[in-house]
Amino acid sequence: MTRLVHLTDLHFGLERDDLIAPLRRAITTCLPDFVVVSGDLTHRARHGQFQRAMAFLHGLGLPFLVIPGNHDVPLFNVAARIFAPFRSYRAGASPDLAPVAEVGPLRLYGTNTADPWRWRRGRLRRAEIDRILRTARAAPPGAINILVCHHPLEEPPGFDRGETRGARGALPALAEAGIRIVLSGHLHHWSIGLGIGPDRPRPLFQLQAGTALCAREDERDHGFAVLDVEGPLLTVTPWIHDGVAGAFTERPQQAFSFHDGLWHSSARTGGG
Template identity: 35%
Template sequence: MTRLFHVSDVHFGREDREAIDWFGRKVKEEQPDAVIMTGDLTMRARASEFAAASKWLESLGRPVTVEVGNHDLPYFNLWARFVTPYKRYKALEHMIEKPLDVKGIAVVPLKTTARFQLRLNWAKGYVSTRSLQESLALVEAVPQGDLIFIAAHHPLIEAGTRATSHTRHGPEALAALATAGAHAVLTGHVHDPFDIAHEVGGRTVRLIGAGTLSERVRDKPPSFNEIRVEGSSFETVARFKGEGSVAL
């Protein structure tokens, strides 16, 4: 069995220290095959927050891929947001949007953040044509028979959680990825876990969301997902700090 730990929305600067340490212990004890981090490593994209996030991710000692979340782009410094939005990510460059190939599973990144949008709330999701085409090219290169998991920050469509993503071009991206062969889309942003089977284009795609390891909890306590893969089938188990596990 292959095991992936899917974690999101750690929000260094507002992290739950006990939850962070708990997750680190579980990684060391159980040695998952990879860790998929679907964005919002930081709270305000400050250098000190990225430094803490980098130290934490490096300490896990497992293959890691990291998506960029809306909180990881400078918010108050517009010059940095538009001109050098990823400058403070430098220590994490080797993890950012890194495709992973883990025992017959391809993890393909999809960028859903934008420096600017023609709406007031730039925290919501946005899939550009370029980002989608880059992801589709990676999907096309996956060996036949492998599972394909897309890793993004924002849910491409709403999942019935209290928080929303309102991802522009998300439904179209989901349809294109499903047609190309994606089996699941792993996301964060809404701070509550879910695993929903969604029919699109005659195929079933699983929409899997991770909770948060921050103080900014919504309906559920701090958690991460464990994705257990056996051959071509897989299941998601939400693991809650201090409250056990629940199959989604």
Template identity: 55%
Template sequence: MTRLLHLTDLHFGLHRVELVEPLRAAILANQPDLVVVSGDLTHRARAGQFRAAMQFLNGLGLPLMIIPGNHDMPLFNPFARFLSPFGRYRRAVGRDLTPQVALGAVRLFGVNTADPQQWRGGVARKEEIERVCQAVRAGPDGGLNILVAHHPFAEPPGFERGETAGAQIATEKLAAAGLNVILSGHLHHWTVGLGIDATSVRPVLHIQTGTALCSRIGEKNHGFAVIDASVGQIAVTPWVIDEARTVFAPQARVAFQGVDGLWQRVALA
């Protein structure tokens, strides 16, 4: 069993300062094998915001896998946005915008969906998807293959905005190659197992986690997802802020089983 902790949309610079320490404590209490951070580390891609985000993340002392989000590109500086959209991200986080991590049979593939040409939307770049498909096909067989993207590859009810260009065809290609799970953020909204219920199965399990810290008006259910994963088995526990006590608390666990390449929801024992 591999324990992943999915953290997304920290938005340092427009974040709830009072949640930072409770977040740190809750992450450490879960002892994950890997913290997966799917973008929007900062609100405006400023150097100080990246410093604060990386101080927090590196301070956890846990293995990290990080990809950029749309807020990690400068918005108001057109020269920086178009000439070097990920320059600040690379200086602060690292050069690799599409990291890959293998933890035994669990393999994670990062893609960069942030697009300097769009204000908010993203793109599933053909060459990145093709590279992931090849890596998944190359095996080893019988693993659990997870894509990590900032923008969602499937949109839940109420969010059908066509936000990620090419996501549908990319998902079909990835599923055909043997990809099992897509982790994403960006919507600041929780949806675990979109399209999967008692009567409906899917080849790809989408786990969309809410914002960890963003303080924009109207944001709610701040938290992160704890994902206990092994081949053919996934259990997701959303950890969500209890506003009255200012602590992150585990919510009901949701479990899925992969049968013949299709995910179905299973009752917990």
């Protein structure tokens, strides 16, 4: 079994300070093989914010991969946003905007969907789609291909905002090339296995995790997801902050299996 933690939207600079230590404790308790961070490491792409975000991630003592979100691009400094949108991200977080990692049978492909011209909204660029398709097709048999992006490729009900240009049309080709799982954030809203339901299988498993730390007033369900992958089986366990306990706690686990080219939902398997 391979265990991933999916963490997103840390928003250092506008973070819930009181959640930082409990978040660190909960993630390390899960003993993941790898941590995926799908963007918005910072709130305003400032040097000190990147420093704190990366100090938190390195402090976990676990291997991890990061990609940029729209908040990792300057908003108010228009010249920087247009002419050097990822300079502060490259300097403060990672020079690589499209990192790749292998974790057991998992192949993780990060892509950068932040679009400095539209700032909040995202874009899945044609060249990136082609690169992902090529890489996924070249993966060895038995590999489980996972795409990591900040903006959702498909929005859950109630979010019909056309948030990610170029994404929806690419979904069939991504599935055909062997992408099995897509991890994203940005909406600060949980959606596990988007569109997959009893008797409603789908070729792509999409997980949109809520924000881990953002301190905006209307934020709720701060947390992260634990994914356990074993052959064709996938379970997802959200860990959500419990204000009374002052800790992140396990919520009911959801189970899925991949067969005949499609993800199927299984009965809930319990969990904490």
